[in-house]
Each structure stands twice: as C-alpha cells, then as structure tokens.
C-alpha cells in the first residue's frame with residue numbers, strides 16, 4: 001500500500017506574498033489524516049465537566065480526579081478532547097492522527113530538520129493513545145502526531161443516547177499567529193492545502209483555512225498576537241441542533257456563554273455558534289460546510305472589507321472574538337510568550353471609525369452594519 005501523501009496540485013489562489021518564509025525541509029512530511037483531539041488545561045475540572053458534559057453532552061470515555069477524556073458521538077478513537085486540571089488555562093497539544101506508524105519517524109525527521117524541539121513517547125502522552133510525537137513547531141504551537149489508538153464504541157446508532165444538540169465529530173482547530181503567509185507556507189510544507197483565505201488589495205493576508213481531510217479545514221490560521229488558540233470546533237448534524245443548544249443555554253440562564261452567533265459563515269459556508277467555556281477557551285459548534293477533496297478544489301479568496309465574509313447575513317463580529325484567545329504551552333508546560341502581529345488587524349480595518357465594510361462592493365452610501373453597530 002502506498003503510504004506516502006497523495007501529491008496534490010498547487011492550489012490556485014490570489015498571490016500570497018510571503019517575505020519571511022520558514023525554510024522547506026527536505027524530509028518527507030508525515031501523512032496527516034485529520035485533526036483528532038485537543039489537550040487543554042482547565043483550572044476547575046468540575047466546572048469544565050458541567051460545561052462540556054452536562055450542557056454540551058460530549059461523551060466521557062474515561063475520567064479521574066485530574067483528567068477527563070471526552071469524545072463525540074460518531075468518534076471511534078479514545079477521545080477528541082482532554083480536560084486536564086492545571087494552574088493556568090492553556091492548550092497543551094493540537095493533535096493530529098497520521099496514516100501509519102512510519103509517519104511518526106517522518107514527523108521526527110521533518111521537525112528535527114526545522115530545528116524544533118521534538119519529544120517522542122512510545123507509551124503516548126495521554127491515555128488511550130500509543131506511540132506519539134510532540135513538537136514545539138516553528139510558530140510556537142504544541143503539535144502532536146500519533147497513529148496507534150484504542151478503539152471505543154462509535155455511538156452513531158445509539159439514538160437512545162443522542163440529545164437534540166448532539167456533537168457528532170471534531171471538525172477543526174483555529175490558531176492565532178502573527179504572520180499568516182509564514183504560517184501558511186509552513187503548513188503547506190506539512191502537506192496541508194488552503195481552501196479559503198481573507199486578503200486585501202494591498203497583499204495583506206488576514207486568515208487562511210487549510211485542510212487534510214476533505215472538508216474546508218482541519219485548522220485555520222487567524223492573524224493576531226500569538227501563538228494562541230482561537231477555538232476548537234465540534235460538528236452537529238444539522239442547523240437545528242445548534243439552535244437547540246442556544247435554546248438550552250437560555251433555559252439554563254447561561255446565555256452569557258454565547259459569545260457570537262448563531263449565524264452562517266461566508267468563509268466555509270457553515271452554520272456556526274461560538275461559546276466560551278468556564279476558563280474562556282472558545283468552542284465553536286459548526287455544521288454543513290462543503291466537500292473539498294478533489295485535487296483541483298478551487299481556493300476561495302475573500303476581501304477583508306466584504307461584510308459577509310465572517311457572517312453571511314452581515315451581522316457584526318463582537319470585538320472579543322478578534323482579541324481574545326487561549327495561551328498555548330511549550331513541552332515543559334509553560335505558556336509560550338506572545339509575539340505581536342505587525343500587519344494591520346482585521347478588526348481595525350473593518351470595524352469603527354478607522355475601518356469599513358461593504359455589503360455591495362463600491363456601494364458606499366449604505367450597505368454596512370458593522371460600523372453602525374460598534
């Protein structure tokens with residue numbers, strides 16, 4: 001069986017200047033299948049359990065006094081989310097599953113050539129997962145790769161257990177990094193392909209979405225002070241499942257957990273809702289984006305001033321969504337220092353007196369909601 005990554009033609013998109021690239025390794029990258037789980041540190045495990053289990057209904061695979069291992073209803077690997085009790089709320093790992101055990105050797109070679117710190121544990125870093133490689137990647141993010149994993153019951157047919165807001169899959173991560181073209185180049189070297197991005201006419205890239213599996217993304221790079229974690233996203237089957245979650249939060253008098261939405265994205269075309277967990281980690285509930293698996297999948301580039309890019313209905317993006325994000329940890333468990341973005345911020349160029357957005361390009365008399373409401 002051919003275990004090398006399938007060659008994908010170069011994507012077609014608007015030129016994306018990258019004046020500060022990370023050198024491309026000569027080593028073959030690991031063949032990544034998909035984003036698989038996020039390992040996060042929370043400060044109050046009981047409060048986090050209430051949010052993720054009692055309210056959102058994620059399935060507990062295993063738990064003890066220090067950790068809770070959670071999965072979505074259609075998952076068959078041990079977990080999609082680890083809640084780990086600790087002193088500082090942060091992300092310990094963005095974890096990807098690779099196609100074969102040999103891909104872990106490739107990950108070691110790839111990141112060693114990049115000069116990154118690399119740690120490999122045959123017994124894994126979490127329960128339920130075997131041989132794993134963790135790295136501090138060139139952008140400062142803790143990335144993990146694994147293949148061997150304990151299979152657990154896929155609850156897809158267990159409608160006796162489903163709630164109306166059931167979370168069925170882990171869909172993607174979203175990362176905040178100062179230099180999006182630099183991040184994009186490195187991720188393309190790692191085998192990811194860009195599906196959509198946001199740019200302006202001056203050649204600034206504000207965000208880029210990139211995939212391994214055949215959806216819009218496994219992770220996105222959002223321009224901002226970083227490295228930080230913007231959000232982790234779980235899928236529901238349909239839009240009404242997201243509306244149920246909103247109704248439930250209202251009924252529980254916890255509507256203040258809703259940061260943004262519900263709405264439909266322009267980018268990705270998905271229906272969305274953003275929630276904040278008890279530590280301020282952002283969780284997106286997401287459904288119904290589109291298939292991207294053909295090698296010539298067209299790249300969609302959005303104008304940063306298009307008021308429908310972030311919300312298809314033109315509703316405003318709350319400022320906290322642009323500014324707030326979670327710390328990420330190095331491999332010793334210490335928060336990574338934050339580097340400021342030097343290029344213009346998406347919030348600054350689109351919101352308020354200094355920014356502008358349009359609903360119809362060229363229509364300046366009327367057509368934006370953002371500047372009016374914030």
Ligand SMILES: [Fe+2]
Pocket residue numbers: 172173174231233284286
């Ligand atoms: Fe997202």
